[in-house]
Amino acid sequence: MSMIETQGLTKRYGSVTAVENLSLRVDEGEIFGFLGPNGAGKSTTINMLLDFAKPTSGSARVFGMDCQENGKQIRRRIGVLPEGYDVYERLTGRQHLEFVLESKDANEDVNALLNRVGIAGDADRKAGDYSKGMKQRLVLAMALVGDPDLLILDEPTTGLDPNGAREVREIIQEENNRGTTIFFSSHILEQVEAVCDRVGILRDGQLVADDSIEGLRANVGGGETLVVEGQGFTDEVVRNVEAMDGVAGVQVRAGGSELAINCEEGLNKSEVLGLIEDAGASVADFSTEEASLEELFASYTTDYGGAEA
Amino acid sequence: MSWQAIAKKDLQDSIRSRTLWATIGIFLALILLLSWLFTDGSGEGTFIAAAGFTFLIGVLFFIPMAGLLLSVKSIVRERNTGTINLLLSLPHTRGEMIVGKFVGRSVVMVVTVLAGFLPALLYIFVQVDEAGFTQLLTFLFALSVFGVMWVGIGIGLSALVNSETQATITGVVMFAVLILWPLIFEQAGIELPSFAQRFWLFVIFADLFFLPGRIADGDFTFPSVVEFDEVLLEELNDVAISVGPHLQMWFVVVLVAFWIILPIGIGYYRFSTTDL
Incomplete structure (x- = not known):
């Protein structure tokens, strides 16, 4: 079953085409690496999956449902680490997770979640005082709430040191082992190489490759x-x-x-x-x-x- | 329920805001000062007269300002900072976000009004001779609803605009326009029909204040304050006047709904179709 499917997905801002005729499919259980340099259109694509932005043409479906019409039902079953987010400065890490638990009707142990991403010790501090890396970990914990069927992670390793990035990849792997499909964007191939089953490369809004890492190597001829x-x-x-x-x-x-x-x-x-x-x-x-x-x-x-x- | 989770989150966030506490503090200080000035310790006069003068300024300026201050940036600020990306990647629709914000900020507004006015009201209450407890309550009720209307206007604007600067500017413009429009018509020599005058927020406030008393009397067809001249005439001539439902006092409920639903509706229409 396809978890994400886009067909001819296009997004224009005035005369600028951010995403052009993108057809993409991510199957259940996969870890899909969505690669491309900054500004290639990765986040625009993800924003259309989340209904933050409306497609100019084409369609985007998650779990077979239209992203614009069934956004709420879709978001019940996904966990998201979006790009360009900020945390609620005045709320603590714990309050952030409690808000997500209430929003998703989930009933999980907040401490266990915070522990998993390594910020349990800072649970009761205001999130506005967190470092970039800690905010990233907090939002990752928020994405994990409710055992989602699909995780959409936009540049999840940004702001993390190499050790933190490795921990995030381990969490991704663990979630995938539990059956969660992962859609993971990055502008650094090394970040996705270790965990991804399949990689899509976006360039100037167009998908220029969609293959396994081995397949990509063979294609380039420099395998x-x-x-x-x-x-x-x-x-x-x-x-x-x-x-x-x-x-x-x-x-x-x-x-x-x-x-x-x-x-x-x-x-x-x-x-x-x-x-x-x-x-x-x-x-x-x-x-x-x-x-x-x-x-x-x-x-x-x-x-x-x-x-x- | 989505909007409840959002309202709760918004409340938790707001009560930690220095702006809120500063607003309440300034409110309290100014209104206490005004009450002291208008009651002059002589103990003469009625509660309504004293409170009326005191709160004329409060009602004219403080409540609209506080209502807008608490709401006009609430949505656009989340867009600017990016916290909205967290909120809307959860299973909430944009409409639920607006409702949640409206409820959350309305609670904050009512608390601000109570915290700001209650001490002054109690002061007046003990200072003047003819003070009724019911009047105290209806005053607080009218002030609160009046404040919530301004929150609705602010939330609608916040959903409509694209930046915090736009929010500030449109907030100031709306403040002036909504307060001044009947006066502008009057100055221009254009006589507005009574029904049009009822849309003025201060007329709504006056109707809201008198409404509980009328309902308590069982007089549901009593005309709005815009028909006040007619009412005096009626009392003078001892002739019962009757006006259509749209000019009766209870109709203020519809007008309150209008002033909450219209701005929020316009804001929602734009916000639901825009890219974040």
Whole structure:
């Protein structure tokens, strides 16, 4: 069953198109990473799912219900960490959670929730005095109230140190293990890589990729680089290797003593090495380099990355 | 219930607001001062006369100002700071948010009115000879309803505007317009029909004040204060006058509803379709 489904979703502000013809589907039980640089339209998309903003055209559905018509019913079953929020300065952390419990007709232990996000000790302080990271943890606790079927988290790791970000990812994983579907936006691929089953990349309001991380790597063609050290890497060697299935490109580097082979992950390496030796070259050593996530992300979200294929 | 949760949250938030306590403090000080000035310790006069003079200024300025002050930023401020993103990602509709805010701020308003006026009223109560306890209560009742009307106007404006600056400006403009419009007509030489005059908030206040007494007398068809001349004439000539329902005093209930529902309705119409 699809938890989130958008079709041709478009949002224009005057002449600016924030989201263009977005068709997206997130299935039950998935952890979906919604990626894109700042300003790509991630938050606008989420705002349309929450009925904070009305689509210019197209449709957005959550649990099969229209986001504009059935907003309240939808929001009963989701937990949200929205972007650009602020807490109620004069209310304590505990009062925030009590408000959510009352709003969602839930009956949970406030202390346990606060404990889970690591701010139980500050429960009775005014939330206006919290640090950015503590506010983020408080709102995450608010999102967890009522055991939601779907968590929509807009940049949940913003404002957190690496340790805090890891804790948030652990909470996401725990919730997912309990059957909760997660929709998680970020502008940093590393943040979603560790937990996401599938990633959608948004660029200038358009979805430019929708795949698993492995799939993305393979698509970019920089999935893996096999580096072979040795001698005698002639043009013939290069041609033979290039002709192999699963090889995207071959380069001679380091003054002829290194052969760099762009290939799919899982390519049979001994076969490649055998082929190189058969063509008259000698192999001293070999290693593999993964395309860094940063490169991968850049290739999807900038013009010079070469991922247009 | 959604609006109840929001109203409760709003109350918890408001009672920690320094603005609120400052408002109540200023209220209290000014009104006590006025009561002291108008009763001059002689013990003469009636409760209504003393309270009337004292509260003319209170009713004219303090209550509308306090009502607007407490409400005109309540929704737009949540939009500005982003707390609304937390509130509306919960299962609340925008309409429920408006109702919750209206109820929450109305409670605050009534508390402000009681805290601000009750000490002064009690002072007058013991100072003047002819003071009735019922009059004290009807006065507080009329003041409270009057305050709640201004809260309704403020909430409607708050839902309508896009920024706190706009809220302040429209609040000031509405304050002036709603207080002055019949006077402007009068100055321009245009005579308003009695029914139109009934929409003036101060006429509503006067009707509200007299209404409980009329109901206690069982006189439901008694005319509004805008027909006061006719009433005097009636007493002079001993002829019963009768006016249509829209000019009878009880109709003030409809007018109060009008002044709460119209601004909130307009605000809601815009707020429910706008992007946050």
